[in-house]
Amino acid sequence: MNKQYDVLVIGAGNGGLASAAWMAKEGKKVLLLEKHNLPGGCAGSIVRGRFEFELTLHELCQMGPEGTGEVRKLLDDIGTDVEWVAMNEAFHTINTHPETGFDVEMPIGVDAFVDAMEREVPGSRASMENLMEVNRMIFDAISWLASYQNDPPKAAMLLKWKDFMKMASVPADEMLRRLGVPDKAREIYESYWDYLSVDCTRVSFVVYSFMVYTYLTLKPYIAKKRSFEIVLALEQRIRDFGGEIRYNTPVKRIDIRGSIAKGVELADGTYIPCKRIISNIMPTVVFDKMVDPKEVPARDKKLCEARTLGPNGFVIYLGLDASADELGIKGYDTFVRETADTEVLFEKCKTRQSHRRIFNYSCLNRAIPDASEPGTCMIMFLLLYTADAFDDVTEENYFKIKDQIVEETIDYFEEAAKVKIRDHIEELVTASPVTLARYIGTPQGNCYGYAVDLWDGMLPRTMSGEKEDYTIKGLRFCGGHGTQMDGYSQAYLSGREVARYTLKDMEEGR
Structure with missing residues (x-):
């Protein structure tokens, strides 16, 4: 442990992997x-x-064909070897209100989205076409910001x-109401x-429509061999670039002085000196459990206290003994x-008692037909709780x-989707917020980082991330709780962004 490292990365989640890979690619000595x-x-x-169940991934945003979306560019720049599958659907949405x-x-x-909306909501075409033109402008503006790494010339x-700023x-x-989108079209959108x-x-x-427009124009993508294929590809590139990774190595304390x-x-008492640290662990946990309380700057403490934890999830994995077509x-x-x-819906998701008929589900076989054996399929249900x-x-x-949550979810699914699955369940696994809290170490099993708000969304975070983020010199944060907000795609982008900031810190000696 006498080896000198340029940067330590704590946590091999998506953000930490992306940060470590980018730093190693740039020739820095990295220990993850x-x-x-x-x-x-x-x-x-x-x-x-x-059955092999995908733990969490639905689809990646900002991908597109080679050289287009920002996430695709990031993964291509790192040199990851992943087989991708493009999705040809945006979403299926069921509202059971009588x-x-x-x-x-x-x-x-x-065009296909607007046409489908017009069929479902006659008379919506003009407002939807106007909305899509506004979305195109938003997409161009955010792409312009990204070209300046979110530090653009202010006058320009x-x-x-x-209009974007307004x-x-x-x-x-x-x-959407200002743009005259009919109520039903707005609800679908x-x-x-x-x-x-x-x-x-x-x-x-701006943030919501950028996401929708990106899905519609660049398509959502998933990894053919599930999200762990992306993980292993990033891990391999870290090693290829000379970086080191140590597993079964929990960090007990981050040494902050002045x-x-x-x-x-480390948990075993080993001390590793390093002046640059990137944490994939969210600031709330770091400042509460891993840093001497006397060394947490007042501004950093206030920022954590001002933010609200994002949702925590309850996940149900089902392996069924019939195909998706048969069912x-x-x-x-x-x-x-x-x-x-x-x-x-957001209010109902705060408690178990009111959160009974709100979820989304994914059938991986609809994207990758051979994701399970012939004559079988898998469904993953996700219920998000917006409070503890x-x-x-x-x-x-x-x-x-x-068990009660599982029973209620399956009952409502069969009622809403008009699909009978109960008699075809071969495997059933659940992960509650308690499971997630134990596994990823976040409060309440939080899997969405910090909930976004108008004062604390993607744009405020990215525009202030380099100079006005948490103020401990040499410590930066990446991941779903970071500047780019939650999600796989955003965690990768956050990892690259924080790696770039750290590189700049090193160049400028700050």
């Missing part, structure tokens, strides 16, 4: 430390019987993208809301809700509560 015996965090898979319900499959492609930004602080729901951790009255229109990073202490399962990614009012819904659970009632 991971407490588990495998990399990836939530980006992995589990095997039960004859008066305003719908069951709609929306396609990829701007105000002159060239003034919309950045307007909630998605409000802006807002189906992606839980991808961004808050409802459409709280998330920036608001300056000095090194880390009548339609799409790959489906949202099921009892109303299309995202603000109402398991705070009253005890050891005695834990399994009873999990």
Whole structure:
């Protein structure tokens, strides 16, 4: 352990892997430390019987063909060897409200999306075409920002993208109403809301529409061999570039003195000095458990306290002894809700008692037909809780509560999707917020980082990330809780972004 490192990366989740790979690619001596015996965090898979379940991934955003989307460019620049599968559907959304319900499959492609919306909501075409033109402008503006690594010339930004700047602080729901999008079309368009951790009255229109437009124009992609294929590809490139990775190596303490990073202490007492540290562990955990409280700057403490934890998840994995075609399962990614009012849904997701008929499900076989053996298929259900819904659970009632959630979810799925699966369940696995809290070490099993807000969304975070992020010299943070917000794609981009900032810190001696 006498070897000198340019940077230590704590945590081999998606953000940590991307950061370590980028730093190693740039010729820096990197040591990646991971407490588990495998990399990836939530980006992995589990095997039960004859099924290999994808743990968390739905689809990657900002991909596109070679050399187009920012995530594709990042992974190509690192040189990852991954076989990709492009999706040709946007989403399937089911609203079971007795008066305003719908069951709609929306396609990829701007024109196809607008056409499908017009069929479902006659008279919506003009407003949707206008919306898509606005979305194109937003996409161009964010691409322009990315070309300056989110530090653009301010005068040019105000002159060239003034309309973009005006919309950045307007909630998605409000802006869609201003644009005259009919209520039903707006509700269908807002189906992606839980991808961004808050409802459409709280998330920036710019951020929401950028995500939708990116999916429609660049397509969502998934890895042919599941998300762990991406993890292993990144891990291999770290080693190829000369970086080191140590598993079963938990970091106990980050040594901070005088608001300056000095090194880390491992659980076995080993001390590794290093002036540059990138943490894939969220700041709330780092400052609460891994740093001397006297050394946490007041600003950093206030920033953690001002932010709200994002959602935590309850996941149900089912292996079925019949194919998706035999069962009548339609799409790959489906949202099921009892109303299309995202603000109402967000409130209902706070407790187990009110969160009973809100989830999305994915059938991997609809994207990769041979993801399981012929004559079988897999479904993953995700329920997101927007508060600590398991705070009253005890050891005695834990399994009873999990079983109840599973039963209610399957019942509602069969009712809403009109697909019978109960008699075909061969394997069933669950992961509760308690499971996630134990595995990834986040409060409440949080898997979405910090919930976004108009003051704390992607644009405020990225525009202030280099100079006004957490203020300990030599310590930066990457991952789903970072500047780019939650999600696999955003974690990769956050990893690259923080690696670039760290490289600049090293060049400028700060």
